[in-house]
Amino acid sequence: MAASLVSAAALAAALIVAGTLFTRRARLLVRLLQMGKPPGIERSDAVPDRVRQEAVVVLGQRKLLQRALPGVMHALIFWGFIVLFPTIVMAMIAIVDREATLPWLGGQEWFALLSDVFAVLVLVGVATALWIRKVVRPARFEGSHLGEADLILALISAIVITLLLWHASRVALGLNEYDAGAAPMANALSGLFGDGSVTEVLERVFVWAHVLLILGFLAYLPHSKHLHIMSAAVNVYFGRTRARGRLEPLQFDEEAPEEDMRFGIGTVEDLTWKQMMDAFSCTECGRCQDACPAYATDKRLSPKLLIMGVRDHLFAEGPKALAAHETDGAYDGPPIAGTSVPEESIWDCVTCGACVRECPVNIEHIDHIVDLRRHLVMVDSSFPAEAEPMLRDVERQSNPWGKPQAERAAWAEGLGVRVLEPGDPVPEILYWVGCAASFDERAQTSARSTAKLLQAAGVDFAILGPAEACNGDPARRMGNEYVFQAYAEQNVETLNEAGVRRIVASCPHCFNTLANEYPDFGGRYEVVHHSELLAELVREGRLSPAASEQAITYHDSCYLARHNDVLEAPRELAAVVGQPIEMARSGRRTFCCGAGGAHMWMEERAKPINEERVREAAATGAETLAVACPFCTVMLDDGVKGTGGDMRVADVATLLAEAVESGGGAGSGAVSRD
Amino acid sequence: MVLVFVEHERAELDELSLQALTFARGYAGGEPVDAVVAGEGAAEAAGALGAHGVATVHVAEHDALADGYAPQAWARAVAQLAERLAPAAVIAAGSDRGHELAAHAAVMTGGALAANCVAATPGEPALVTRQRWGGSLLEEARLHGPMKLLTVAAHAVEAQPAAGGEAAVEAFTPELRPEDLLVRVSERVDTSTGGISLADAPVVVSGGRGVGSAEGFAALEELAGLLGGVVGCSRAVTMAGWRPHTDQVGQTGTKISPDIYIPCGISGATQHMAGCKGAKKVLAINNDPEAPIMAGADYAVIGDVNEVVPAITAELRRVQEG
Numbered sequence: 004m005a006a007s008l009v010s011a012a013a014l015a016a017a018l019i020v021a022g023t024l025f026t027r028r029a030r031l032l033v034r035l036l037q038m039g040k041p042p043g044i045e046r047s048d049a050v051p052d053r054v055r056q057e058a059v060v061v062l063g064q065r066k067l068l069q070r071a072l073p074g075v076m077h078a079l080i081f082w083g084f085i086v087l088f089p090t091i092v093m094a095m096i097a098i099v100d101r102e103a104t105l106p107w108l109g110g111q112e113w114f115a116l117l118s119d120v121f122a123v124l125v126l127v128g129v130a131t132a133l134w135i136r137k138v139v140r141p142a143r144f145e146g147s148h149l150g151e152a153d154l155i156l157a158l159i160s161a162i163v164i165t166l167l168l169w170h171a172s173r174v175a176l177g178l179n180e181y182d183a184g185a186a187p188m189a190n191a192l193s194g195l196f197g198d199g200s201v202t203e204v205l206e207r208v209f210v211w212a213h214v215l216l217i218l219g220f221l222a223y224l225p226h227s228k229h230l231h232i233m234s235a236a237v238n239v240y241f242g243r244t245r246a247r248g249r250l251e252p253l254q255f256d257e258e259a260p261e262e263d264m265r266f267g268i269g270t271v272e273d274l275t276w277k278q279m280m281d282a283f284s285c286t287e288c289g290r291c292q293d294a295c296p297a298y299a300t301d302k303r304l305s306p307k308l309l310i311m312g313v314r315d316h317l318f319a320e321g322p323k324a325l326a327a328h329e330t331d332g333a334y335d336g337p338p339i340a341g342t343s344v345p346e347e348s349i350w351d352c353v354t355c356g357a358c359v360r361e362c363p364v365n366i367e368h369i370d371h372i373v374d375l376r377r378h379l380v381m382v383d384s385s386f387p388a389e390a391e392p393m394l395r396d397v398e399r400q401s402n403p404w405g406k407p408q409a410e411r412a413a414w415a416e417g418l419g420v421r422v423l424e425p426g427d428p429v430p431e432i433l434y435w436v437g438c439a440a441s442f443d444e445r446a447q448t449s450a451r452s453t454a455k456l457l458q459a460a461g462v463d464f465a466i467l468g469p470a471e472a473c474n475g476d477p478a479r480r481m482g483n484e485y486v487f488q489a490y491a492e493q494n495v496e497t498l499n500e501a502g503v504r505r506i507v508a509s510c511p512h513c514f515n516t517l518a519n520e521y522p523d524f525g526g527r528y529e530v531v532h533h534s535e536l537l538a539e540l541v542r543e544g545r546l547s548p549a550a551s552e553q554a555i556t557y558h559d560s561c562y563l564a565r566h567n568d569v570l571e572a573p574r575e576l577a578a579v580v581g582q583p584i585e586m587a588r589s590g591r592r593t594f595c596c597g598a599g600g601a602h603m604w605m606e607e608r609a610k611p612i613n614e615e616r617v618r619e620a621a622a623t624g625a626e627t628l629a630v631a632c633p634f635c636t637v638m639l640d641d642g643v644k645g646t647g648g649d650m651r652v653a654d655v656a657t658l659l660a661e662a663v664e665s666g667g668g669a670g671s672g673a674v675s676r677d
Numbered sequence: 678m679v680l681v682f683v684e685h686e687r688a689e690l691d692e693l694s695l696q697a698l699t700f701a702r703g704y705a706g707g708e709p710v711d712a713v714v715a716g717e718g719a720a721e722a723a724g725a726l727g728a729h730g731v732a733t734v735h736v737a738e739h740d741a742l743a744d745g746y747a748p749q750a751w752a753r754a755v756a757q758l759a760e761r762l763a764p765a766a767v768i769a770a771g772s773d774r775g776h777e778l779a780a781h782a783a784v785m786t787g788g789a790l791a792a793n794c795v796a797a798t799p800g801e802p803a804l805v806t807r808q809r810w811g812g813s814l815l816e817e818a819r820l821h822g823p824m825k826l827l828t829v830a831a832h833a834v835e836a837q838p839a840a841g842g843e844a845a846v847e848a849f850t851p852e853l854r855p856e857d858l859l860v861r862v863s864e865r866v867d868t869s870t871g872g873i874s875l876a877d878a879p880v881v882v883s884g885g886r887g888v889g890s891a892e893g894f895a896a897l898e899e900l901a902g903l904l905g906g907v908v909g910c911s912r913a914v915t916m917a918g919w920r921p922h923t924d925q926v927g928q929t930g931t932k933i934s935p936d937i938y939i940p941c942g943i944s945g946a947t948q949h950m951a952g953c954k955g956a957k958k959v960l961a962i963n964n965d966p967e968a969p970i971m972a973g974a975d976y977a978v979i980g981d982v983n984e985v986v987p988a989i990t991a992e993l994r995r996v997q998e999g
Contacts, residue, residue, distance in 0.1 A: 384809065389922075389929035392951070395810075396928075404928060404951040443947040444969040603948075606929055611916060637946065641913065644886060 011099045014214070021218035028225035032283065035321045038328070039276025040265055042370075043251025044243075046277060052244040056365075060239045066363040070290070073135055077363075079128030080159065083121040084232075090118055090166060094214050101206070104180055112185035119170070119186035122163050129160045143289025146308050148228060152287075155229050162216045167192060169209035175202050234283040235364040241277055242365035247356065248566030249519035250373055251275075253484045267377025267482065270336050271320040274313070278371055282314035284364040291358030291368060296595040296616075297351040301609035304351035306358035306368045309344055313371055316343035340375050349375045350387055353612070354480050354600035355561040360591060372600075376482030386482065393604035394478060398486050401472040402438040403604060412468035414440070414447040420454050422468035429502040431463040432536070435517060437510035438473050439633030445640060446633030449654035453509055453533045456660055460545035462536075464507070470497050474516040481601035488524070491516075495526035505529045507536045509656070511562035511569075511632045512599075518567070532563060534631045534655050538572035541579055541659070548579050548659055549666030555581040555658070556625035558616065558639060559593035560632035573631045576655040580662040584623045594619065596642075598634035613642035621648050628652045679705040680735075680764040681712045682755055683726065684774055688718030690725060693770035693829075695836035698729045700829045701768045702839060704797050708765065711735060712844070713758055715742050715751050723846045730839025736848045746774065747861030752781030754851035759824065760786060765799055771828045779826050788824030795833040808833075873907050875924065880906025881935045881956070883926050884914060885949075887942020887963065887982050891919035896986045897941060903993045909933065911943045927952035942982040945970025962986065 059065050064081060068074035093104050108114055133156060135141065136149070171192035174183045183190045196202040224230060243249070254264065265273050274282075291306035292298050298305050320336045327334035340346050349372055358368045379385045380394075396405035412422055414436070423430065434457070440450035457464050472490055479487035498506075506528050508514035518530035540546045557577045563569040570590050577583040588594045597612030617639055620628045628643070628650045630636050640652040681701045684691040701710050709732035714722050723734035737754040741747065755778060759767050767782065769775035771793050783790035791797075793808040795815070802819035808830045809816050820827075875881065882901040884894055894908060901908045909926040910919070926933055927949045934955030941962045943949060950973060953959070961974035962985050971977050978985050 392928055392932065396951075398810075404947050405954075406951075444972075445946070604929055606912075606922060607916065637948075641946075645913065645916065 007099050014098050017218050021222045024222035034325055036276045036279055039279045042275040042277045046241040049244050053240050057240055061236045076128050076131040079124045083125035086117055086121040094210050097210055110180040112181045115181040115185040119188045122167050123188055125163045129156050132156055143293040147287035158220050165209050165213035169213055172196050172202055172206040228287050231284050231286045238280045238284040239365045246519040248515040252523045266381045267374040269338050269378045271324050281366040282317050285310045290361040294357035294361045296612045300612050302351040304348040312343040352600050353595045353602050355595035356565045360565055377484050380482035387605050389606050390604050397473050397478045403477050406442045408469050411441045414450050418454050421465040423465040430465040432505045432507050433503045434464045434466045435506050435508040435513055437513040440509045445637050449656045452656040452660035460540040474513045476512040476516050477601045491524040495521055495524050507531050507533050509533045511560040515562045515566055532569055534573040538575040546663050547666045548662030551581050553581040553627050554584055554625040555627045555629050556584045556586050556620050556623045557629040560635050561595050561599055564593050565591050573655050576659050577629050580658045584625050586619050586623055596635040596638035598638045603634055613638040614645050617642035617646050629655050631655050678709050678764045680767050682769040683712045683714050685722040688721035693772045693831055696834050697768050697770040697829045699837045700834050702730050713755055727841050727844035730841045731844045733845045738848045738850050741858055745862035747858055748777045749781050750853050750857040752778045753853055753857050756782040756785035757851045767826045769828045771830045775828045779828050783826050786824045788826050789820045789822050790826040791820055792828045793830040794827045795830050875907055875909055875931045878907040879936045880904040881909045881933050882939045883909035884941050885911040885943030886913040900986055900990050911949050940970055943970055944968045
């Protein structure tokens with residue numbers, strides 16, 4: 004009795020020490036989160052979607068399992084710890100009274116079997132992790148804290164080994180409440196022990212070691228990158244559930260209280276709580292870095308190091324900001340850009356979203372990068388000089404090349420395309436051409452093909468002509484939110500006044516902005532990409548293309564495939580005009596052409612991304628590289644020339660128009676407008 | 678009193694600095710305007726400033742200042758002078774040097790600096806209107822504190838001569854620190870283009886991927902030289918590393934407006950055309966008659982750049998020599 008009182012007191016002391024260490028750190032984290040600014044988009048709506056996301060990404064480990072071996076490794080450890088959770092309570096109970104255990108569950112043979120098996124599986128997981136880290140040594144760990152990872156793996160194995168040995172010693176002493184045969188591993192290990200007093204002492208040693216290791220782990224957790232086991236589930240819950248390509252709008256409302264105004268991320272005070280949560284959740288696994296086209300082509304950016312930089316900055320400066328607020332003084336700390344995150348890396352991003360998609364804990368890197376850019380552009384006026392003409396041209400001429408706005412419909416000359424004038428009847432669908440297809444001679448081919456196909460299929464459509472202005476994407480992704488919002492408001496007004504409901508966009512960037520971002524400015528339309536509309540027309544028999552023998556490989560645009568899940572329609576078109584072959588990286592795992600994030604108007608350092616992609620396309624042996632984006636068209640066509648290849652780069656609309664022409668034109672029953 | 682930092686190139690006064698002096702007279706509102714000059718030819722420059730309404734010219738004299746521009750050292754001189762004279766404002770031209778020097782001086786004096794001002798009203802605080810965003814946005818700002826520094830946006834005012842006699846000249850010797858001289862002009866090298874910049878050149882001969890190699894540009898250099906022009910290039914060429922980015926004509930390079938533009942082996946991507954739309958006459962040389970550059974060309978030669986350009990050069994030489 005006295006012994007168990009001493010044990011209980013010792014356990015209580017250990018719990019208090021570990022609890023205090025844990026709470027002290029956890030309180031800091033919570034206070035930092037409270038200091039965080041509100042994110043620009045709603046993050047608590049759509050509860051069923053968020054719960055589903057939690058089930059799939061956290062419990063189901065789906066994003067981890069995208070990579071088989073590391074995925075299974077992590078799933079074993081993760082599921083193992085969920086299963087083993089009650090054994091922590093059992094061990095604590097047994098410390099006070101070795102005869103006692105959890106009521107009901109402690110005596111269940113299935114649970115004994117489950118914990119026995121999962122204890123072994125966790126060890127298999129740890130061994131696999133060590134093998135990956137020590138033998139395979141993937142490049143994605145470059146820049147991560149490797150020693151910390153080793154310590155955590157050592158702690159996990161020690162916890163599980165002490166658990167198994169404890170169970171085994173109990174079996175040897177006959178203390179098990181379940182049939183020993185139910186726990187084969189513990190049963191086998193029990194052979195190591197006799198049933199004498201030595202084992203009785205060992206049983207105490209193991210249970211104490213087990214519990215102390217767990218408490219030590221608890222105290223260490225919030226100080227380490229292993230914090231993710233607490234933050235990741237929260238971060239996943241508050242991540243985007245839909246419209247992944249939508250950026251968080253800034254509030255320029257003059258009525259808003261000044262403390263809510265932010266112009267992106269300057270200092271630690273400007274981080275939103277979601278961005279802080281992202282930083283807390285990073286495990287430095289490097290999957291983002293591995294998928295990043297900028298990193299792959301020797302740019303300065305690594306999405307992993309960027310998030311680690313934000314985290315380090317948050318931990319270094321956050322407490323200072325909190326202290327300053329407490330004393331009512333203003334915080335005057337260093338900016339994040341240029342100190343913890345190199346400015347160059349901020350400009351390297353093509354906003355392709357590969358990092359966000361790969362991240363197992365749903366960190367949204369693009370929000371950090373765009374917010375850092377916003378501050379650099381709008382407050383510091385510090386950005387790559389060569390992009391200034393683009394920003395000026397977008398602002399003054401409504402297009403990024405500074406072409407005369409009056410010539411916006413020049414591409415359609417002689418085609419008989421209706422230009423919507425005020426008061427005209429609303430067309431069934433509005434064709435949003437976009438600046439590239441309006442002004443760039445290589446992209447214009449796609450616009451002309453689309454228009455001819457829509458006419459051949461008898462679709463009632465019209466264009467806005469000079470009333471269409473840049474959607475604002477290049478300015479926004481460059482960080483000039485102010486110019487973007489001015490265009491968003493202007494275009495929404497134009498579209499709403501014309502009574503437009505349904506839009507077909509030829510540019511995935513326009514498509515993403517119109518569909519996902521204009522609702523923030525009062526523009527709600529049904530938006531499709533031209534590949535979707537054209538595939539629908541083929542399916543309905545309104546267009547009859549004749550397939551050729553040409554081998555076609557389709558390059559997914561990031562803003563179609565990754566940000567908006569448009570995967571099938573362009574493939575359907577490729578399949579009706581030729582013989583499709585897939586590239587190594589395709590679909591949602593596509594590799595950027597290099598133009599996104601306003602990079603169309605920036606100079607590229609190091610290796611060109613477009614040439615990297617073109618080499619991958621050429622490796623398929625295809626004669627034609629099909630695209631569905633005007634920027635991909637230009638970038639990849641340049642890439643083909645740069646690598647000395649002879650692949651033809653063409654939009655799926657152009658390929659379809661050619662196939663329809665050779666197939667005899669429109670399908671049966673269609674009414675041609677000309 | 679208002680103190681103006683005046684730039685000069687070996688005693689020849691800089692146009693933007695003369696604008697800054699005009700701006701400063703307006704700001705001073707009848708109070709005297711002093712100037713500070715440094716560098717080679719400073720004393721001579723000082724003599725010419727009376728005609729621009731300057732009351733006293735302060736000439737910075739120091740062995741280390743005689744060589745040429747050293748941003749921090751010059752700023753140190755201006756900062757020390759300003760601390761001694763306590764002017765209502767320190768004004769510099771909105772030039773590269775004016776901005777650089779004013780920024781350094783502001784840090785050294787703990788003063789408040791507003792760059793690219795188009796208008797300013799003295800007072801406490803001083804009110805300024807200044808350009809942001811390359812002039813597309815005007816910002817109204819207030820400048821607080823005893824030390825105020827302004828730079829004047831280029832061409833915000835027209836330089837006006839002022840009635841006035843000889844300016845008094847006072848030499849002073851600043852106390853420089855060793856670190857002030859870490860950045861300084863060590864050598865002057867004339868650029869290969871003989872001083873004509875791509876943006877201002879009357880004739881530009883540009884090469885694209887069609888030139889084939891960095892060496893291929895020698896023929897273009899020769900042609901440009903005969904025509905009194907300079908060589909430019911397309912983005913593909915800078916990406917390939919054949920020419921520096923400073924030679925690039927285009928949306929992300931230099932925008933040019935020559936009398937004659939000769940693009941050789943350039944297809945004419947939108948990115949490129951955005952940089953040369955100011956050209957008055959375009960003579961395109963390309964082996965692809967379908968290339969977009971042809972649509973914007975006044976004259977075109979369909980053929981291989983590496984044959985056509987030497988042929989033109991040879992003919993030019995024959996005409997010039999004959």
